[in-house]
Amino acid sequence: MKYAFIVEYDGTPFCGWQRQSGVLSVQEVLENALKIALRHEVVLFGSGRTDTGVHAWGQVAHFESLYAVDAFKLRDSLNALVRPHPIAVHQVFAVPDTFHARFSARERFYTYLIQNTRFPPALERNRVWHIAVPLDAEKMNQAAQLLIGKHDFSTFRATECQAKSPVKTLNHIAVRRDGDKITVSVSARSFLHHQVRNMVGSLALVGRGKWTVQAFKEAFDACDRTKGGPTAPARGLYFERVVY
Amino acid sequence: MKYAFIVEYDGTPFCGWQRQSGVLSVQEVLENALKIALRHEVVLFGSGRTDTGVHAWGQVAHFESLYAVDAFKLRDSLNALVRPHPIAVHQVFAVPDTFHARFSARERFYTYLIQNTRFPPALERNRVWHIAVPLDAEKMNQAAQLLIGKHDFSTFRATECQAKSPVKTLNHIAVRRDGDKITVSVSARSFLHHQVRNMVGSLALVGRGKWTVQAFKEAFDACDRTKGGPTAPARGLYFERVVY
Numbered sequence: 001m002k003y004a005f006i007v008e009y010d011g012t013p014f015c016g017w018q019r020q021s022g023v024l025s026v027q028e029v030l031e032n033a034l035k036i037a038l039r040h041e042v043v044l045f046g047s048g049r050t051d052t053g054v055h056a057w058g059q060v061a062h063f064e065s066l067y068a069v070d071a072f073k074l075r076d077s078l079n080a081l082v083r084p085h086p087i088a089v090h091q092v093f094a095v096p097d098t099f100h101a102r103f104s105a106r107e108r109f110y111t112y113l114i115q116n117t118r119f120p121p122a123l124e125r126n127r128v129w130h131i132a133v134p135l136d137a138e139k140m141n142q143a144a145q146l147l148i149g150k151h152d153f154s155t156f157r158a159t160e161c162q163a164k165s166p167v168k169t170l171n172h173i174a175v176r177r178d179g180d181k182i183t184v185s186v187s188a189r190s191f192l193h194h195q196v197r198n199m200v201g202s203l204a205l206v207g208r209g210k211w212t213v214q215a216f217k218e219a220f221d222a223c224d225r226t227k228g229g230p231t232a233p234a235r236g237l238y239f240e241r242v243v244y
Numbered sequence: 245m246k247y248a249f250i251v252e253y254d255g256t257p258f259c260g261w262q263r264q265s266g267v268l269s270v271q272e273v274l275e276n277a278l279k280i281a282l283r284h285e286v287v288l289f290g291s292g293r294t295d296t297g298v299h300a301w302g303q304v305a306h307f308e309s310l311y312a313v314d315a316f317k318l319r320d321s322l323n324a325l326v327r328p329h330p331i332a333v334h335q336v337f338a339v340p341d342t343f344h345a346r347f348s349a350r351e352r353f354y355t356y357l358i359q360n361t362r363f364p365p366a367l368e369r370n371r372v373w374h375i376a377v378p379l380d381a382e383k384m385n386q387a388a389q390l391l392i393g394k395h396d397f398s399t400f401r402a403t404e405c406q407a408k409s410p411v412k413t414l415n416h417i418a419v420r421r422d423g424d425k426i427t428v429s430v431s432a433r434s435f436l437h438h439q440v441r442n443m444v445g446s447l448a449l450v451g452r453g454k455w456t457v458q459a460f461k462e463a464f465d466a467c468d469r470t471k472g473g474p475t476a477p478a479r480g481l482y483f484e485r486v487v488y
Contacts, residue, residue: 008366055367079363088366119323122252122332123299127367 003071004062004095005078006241010086011055011234012126018049026050026087030061033081037074040066047101047242048108051194053234055127058090058109058241062101068094099244107171108191109240112184112200112232116177128181129200129236135207137177143206143216144173144184147199153192154223156202158231161193166223168192175203182207185240194231202229247315248306248339249322250485254330255299255478256370262293270294270331274305277325281318284310291345291486292352295438297478299371302334302353302485306345312338343488351415352435353484356428356444356476360421372425373444373480379451381421387450387460388417388428391443397436398467400446402475405437410467412436419447426451429484438475446473 007030015023019031027044034042047060071092078089098104115121115128116135147153147170154166172187184200202219205211211219211229219227251274259267263275271288278286291304315336322333342348359365359372360379391397391414398410416431428444446463449455455463455473463471 008363010367010369057367075363086366086369088363090361090363117334119252119319119332119334122330123254123301123371125254125330 001065001068002062002095002097002099003065003069003074003092004060004099004101005075005092006090007056007059007061008088008090009056009059010126011050011053013086014052016050016052016054017046017056017059026056026059027061029082029085029087030078030089033078034063036081037077038065038067038069045101047105048190048239050237050239051197051234053126054237054239055235056239059239060101060105060242060244062095062099101242104244105189105242107187107189107243109185109187109242110191110196111238111240112186112196113236113238114182114184114200114204115180116182117180126235129204129233131204131208133208135177135182135204136209137175137182137207139209139213140182140184140203140207141175143211143213144175144199144203146213146217146220147173151220152223153195155220155225155228156195156198157192157225158194158198159225163192166192168195173199197232197234197237198225198228200232200236204232205229245309245312246306246339246341246343247309247313247318247336248304248343248345249319249336250334251300251303251305252332252334253300253303254370255294255297257330258296260294260296260298261290261300261303268329270300270303271305273326273329273331274322274333277322278307280325281321282309282311282313289345291349292434292483294481294483295441295478297370298481298483299479300483303483304345304349304486304488306339306343345486348488349433349486351431351433351487353429353431353486354435354440355482355484356430356440357480357482358426358428358444358448359424360426361424370479373448373477375448375452377452379421379426379448380453381419381426381451383453383457384426384428384447384451385419387455387457388419388443388447390457390461390464391417395464396467397439399464399469399472400439400442401436401469402438402442403469407436410436412439417443441476441478441481442469442472444476444480448476449473 394413
């Protein structure tokens with residue numbers, strides 16, 4: 001029996017989604033909870049890894065159970081078992097045998113939040129990237145549109161990225177200002193390692209006026225990570241949802 | 245020289261706004277920062293106390309400085325000095341000698357957030373009151389309208405409240421649902437101790453269907469705290485702003 005669930009987490013206390021020895025991952029907390037709930041070992045497959053400090057509103061993961069479970073009750077049990085960790089299972093579904101959280105994903109949505117105020121965040125600490133100098137969100141959005149479509153994203157690819165090809169197709173990107181908050185929303189079937197954070201880091205250079213839109217385009221066209229801007233911090237990034 | 249500032253804080257790690265011996269208050273952290281910045285003892289007057297765990301987006305406080313300061317620089321210094329506490333000074337203003345953060349206030353605005361989902365909050369932990377059973381926000385709003393105007397609010401007054409009279413004038417209250425989130429916004433010149441949390445606790449009984457709007461009215465009219473519902477938790481309450 002195959003099941004999938006949608007899970008929210010605060011990335012702050014975790015080494016990221018993926019299990020690693022010696023540090024606490026979201027995967028480990030959930031696998032341990034599933035082991036208690038189902039009374040057998042369970043391996044979880046997430047739709048995508050998230051880095052240390054990256055948050056999720058709608059990560060998706062699947063697992064196999066040796067027997068049929070009540071999805072509603074399992075959700076409640078998991079939420080009781082993961083305490084006190086900041087993880088919340090929104091829903092559990094029975095899925096077909098052919099379903100794979102990672103490989104069946106058609107589109108992944110991420111949001112990146114920037115707090116653009118002279119003063120630092122208090123309530124939103126660990127939830128936003130704080131940039132104290134005023135950003136031009138319209139210019140950022142203009143530069144962002146250059147990224148849409150199928151391109152070589154080497155400029156925004158982490159050196160440790162293990163993807164076979166640097167070519168990806170970005171379906172959507174928008175940079176919007178709402179008062180002091182700037183939101184960057186993106187979607188694609190899949191992303192390179194650190195791709196969203198690296199794109200946001202370079203867009204911030206445009207927003208600050210350190211780069212023109214033309215300079216951004218040249219960096220992107222260079223297909224060279226050393227020409228890109230810095231990596232935006234993990235704490236502003238949210239894995240929003242997955243479409244299958 | 246008199247100055248005032250607007251300050252945001254995450255109430256979670258504090259015993260509340262007011263200085264108390266042996267525990268950490270927002271007032272103490274800010275007074276200590278001001279003492280370093282101004283190089284003399286400073287007493288802060290807040291526009292209102294907040295309880296342990298209650299947050300603020302726009303608390304206002306005033307103090308006297310022995311000399312004129314650059315408001316812009318002082319704001320930056322304070323934000324550096326309060327670290328690592330989750331406090332952010334948004335703005336510092338010079339104010340007339342007649343200004344008093346507490347006594348000059350004409351209207352105070354609070355917001356109360358409820359997350360109405362079967363699953364618990366993860367990213368919003370310590371930021372919302374989680375109610376797992378479905379709430380009828382329209383019914384809550386209907387009951388809330390009974391509170392507008394000048395009334396005896398004894399039903400929603402903490403037993404330890406030190407106000408001379410239980411009579412207050414509520415200017416505005418609205419209960420709105422936005423997806424899974426329910427927001428209660430209120431304003432008045434001043435509130436009794438725990439008044440907002442007690443009103444929300446009783447409105448939640450209406451939302452759950454445990455009380456009819458008529459039962460809510462009867463409890464309110466009884467002017468008796470023992471007839472009121474429970475006190476809603478501090479973590480959902482935000483001191484939004486003050487109008488002078």
